[in-house]
Amino acid sequence: MALAINIQSDTVTITLDSRFDFDFVEEFRRAYSDNIGKFYIVDFRHTDYMDSSGLGMLLNMRRHVNGDSSAIKLINCRPQVKRVLLISRFETEFIID
DSSP: OOOEEEEETTEEEEEOOSEESGGGHHHHHHHHHSSOOSEEEEEOTTOOEEOHHHHHHHHHHHHHTTTOGGGEEEESOOHHHHHHHHHTTGGGTSEEO
């Protein structure tokens, strides 16, 4: 599975693969830049691994939506992914649910 994109009304949901790393830079960028929404949800339900590239991609996405942290929600984070997000203090930059 690569990235899956679901658009409903003004919300774009991007469901990630098992790994969120450098291999998905271009595909992830296209997922949010080609599908304009007011709100974005990044669904980590399948993601077991995320590295610093994944963190960078999320920050680039935030810049793309004009830095509005309320416009992006990170959901279904497995413990190992949530740990990386919290260590990196991403709870101050994003809504983590």
